[in-house]
Amino acid sequence: xxxxxxxxxxxxxxxxxxxxxxxxxxxxxxxxxxxxxxxxxxxxxxxxxxxxxxxxxxxxxxxxxxxxxxxxxxxxxxxxxxxxx
Numbered sequence: 001x002x003x004x005x006x007x008x009x010x011x012x013x014x015x016x017x018x019x020x021x022x023x024x025x026x027x028x029x030x031x032x033x034x035x036x037x038x039x040x041x042x043x044x045x046x047x048x049x050x051x052x053x054x055x056x057x058x059x060x061x062x063x064x065x066x067x068x069x070x071x072x073x074x075x076x077x078x079x080x081x082x083x084x085x
Contacts, residue, residue, distance in 0.1 A: 029037060
């Protein structure tokens with residue numbers, strides 16, 4: 001029996017695949033443009049992250065506002081019912 005090798009992460013490329021991709025990038029963009037490309041990609045990721053955080057903050061504020069409104073309407077209805085009794 002020969003032991004079968006099961007890759008730890010079957011969907012991720014290994015060493016040779018990464019080298020081939022890097023070689024293709026150098027051929028397509030040139031060695032001078034790759035740092036600029038990496039920098040612009042990093043900036044885009046940063047902007048995406050900031051936008052996502054802003055949206056999450058807005059959603060949490062909306063949830064907080066809705067909770068405050070529901071608490072206020074509940075306390076108002078409770079006060080009204082105690083006054084009538």
